[in-house]
Amino acid sequence: MRLPSVRLLAAGLGTAIVAIVLVAGLLAPWITPYDPFITNLDARMIPPSFMEGGRPENFLGTDQLGRDYFSRLIYGARISMLIGIATVITSGLIGITLGVLGGFFGGRVDDAVMFAITCRLSIPLILVALAVVGLVGSSLNVVVLTLGLLLWDRFAVVARSTTMQVRNLDYVAAAWAAGCSQAHILLREVLPNIIHHLVIVATLEMALAILLEAALSFLGLGVPPPLPSWGLMIAEAKEYMFFSPWVIMVPGISLFVLVLGINFMGDGLRDMLGAQRDV
C-alpha cells in the first residue's frame, strides 16, 4: 500500500494490454496484412523479420504451412478474447445466481449451494473439459459452453459470502419494511452492492478461461484447426520448436502477456473499488 504508484502503473499497463488485444481482435480483418488461412508451401517456417533469415513481408514470419504468423496471431487474439468474455458471462450467470440465492436465503438452500460448490471443486477440471469436448466434438461453442459450465465456482463462493454480509444491512431491512418483493431486493438492493467483488472475480475467471482454452487446444481437444487459437498454434509448432524456438515463443509470450495484463487489471480494479479482502 505504501507504493501506490507502482500498483497504479501495473494496473494501467494491464488495462492497456487488454484494450490493445481486444481492439486487435475486433479489427482483425482490417489490420492483418494477409488471410490467416491461406497457405504458401514455398514460404514455410520463415523466421520473424527482425531475426536472421526473416523477410520484411512477414513481420512475425510464417508457420509450417507458410501462413503469415502475425495474421494468425491477431485472429488468435479474437478467439482468446471471445472465449474469455463468453465464458465469464456463462459462468457468471450460473455462479452469481447460486451464490446470491445461497447467501440470501441460508438454511437448506445454502446447504445445497455449498454442496454444489464442493462437488464442482472435486471434479478434475481439465480432464472433464477434455472428455466433454472429445465426446461431443470440438468447436468454439462447445469449448465456451464447457468452460462456462465448469468455471462458476469462484463466482458462487464470492457472491455467497458477500451476499451474507449485505443481507442484514439497514437498507435491505428498509426495503423489506417498504414492502419490496424478494426479486426486487435481490436484484436492486443486494446485487448492486456486491457487484464490485464480482467484477474482480470476472477478471480472474477470464484469465483462467483463456489459459484453459489454450491448454485444451494444445491437447487437441479445444478449438479445431485451422482456426488460429494460440494454444493450437503452440501445439502445431511443437515439432519444430527445437530448430526454431520462436514458433512457440510468439504465441506463448502473447498468451502470457495477455493473461498478465488481465491479472494486473484485476488488481487495479481491486484497489480502485476498495475490495480489500482477498477474493
Add this chain to the structure above:
Amino acid sequence: MLIFLARRALLAMLVTLTVLTVSFMLTRLTGDLAIAIAGPQASQADVEIIRKAYGLDRPLLVQFVNWVTDAATGDLGRSFFYQEDVTKLISARLPVTLTLGLTGLSIAILTAIPLGIIAAMREGTLLDRGIMTIAVIGQAMPSFWLGLTLVIIFGLKLQWFPISGVETWQGFVLPGIVLAFSAIPALMRLTRSGMVDALASDYIRTARAKGLSRAAIVLKHALRNAAMPVVAISAVQLGFMLSGSIVIETVFSLHGVGYLGWEAIGKNDFPVVQSVVLFLATVFVVLTLLADLMNAALDPRLRTQ
C-alpha cells in the same frame, strides 16, 4: 470432534457419489456410445455386437447401478483398448503421477514458504511487492508453454535434464518445476498473510521484549502459528496438482494417470475415462477431508460449524 468427523465423512461420501453420477453421465453425452466405439466404418451388425459385448443394450439405470456397485468394490471395469482391468491400469500408472505430484508440491513448498516469510518480514517494501509480483507472473504462465520453454532451455541448450521420459530421477525435475508453478502463488500468499498476522500479535511482542533473537522469533514463534493453515492448504493444492498434471504429463510424455485419461478420451475408451475422472475426484475429496480435519484439530472453533 466425533460428530464433526462423521459429518465431514458423510459429506465426502455424498460428493463422491455425485461425482460417480457425473462421470457416468459424462460418457453418455454422445448419445450412442456403441456407434462411437465402433467407428465410422462399422456396419449395423458390428454396432449391435459391441452394444451387447459392453452391456450397452441394458437400461441406463441398470448400467448405472452396476457401475456404482462395482466401483464401490474396486472393480472399475475393463478397458476396451488395453483389454485389461481399469483398476490395474490406473495402479500401474499411479507411481508416475504420485511422484510427479509430490515433487511438484515439495518444490512449491520449498519456494513459497521462504519467499512468503521474507515478504512478510519486509511488508510494504519494494522487496515484498517484487515477491508478490512473482506470484502474479507465475499465475499468468501457461503451464504447457512453460514446460516446452524449459525443455528448450534446460533439455536442449544446456542438456541438464532429459527432454522427456522418467527413466532417471532427473526426468521429474522439469515437470515438477512446471507443476509447482501452479501452487506457488496460493501457498506464498497464505504464508505471507499468516506471517504478517503472527508478527503483529502480542506473543511476538512479548518474545521481542524478552530479548529473543530475530531468527528465533520468526522461525520458532511466528512461523509455527502461520504454518498450520499452509500445511492444510498444501493437501488441497496436491489434489489440484494431481488432477492438473494431465497437461504436464502430455508435454513431457510421462505415462501417468492423466496421460492415461487423455489417451482414453482419444480412443473412446469410456470405462477408462469415467474411472480416471472418478479416481482423481476421490483423491481430491480425501485430500480436502484431510485438510479439514487438520484445520479442525488445530483450531477448535471450526468444529462447531
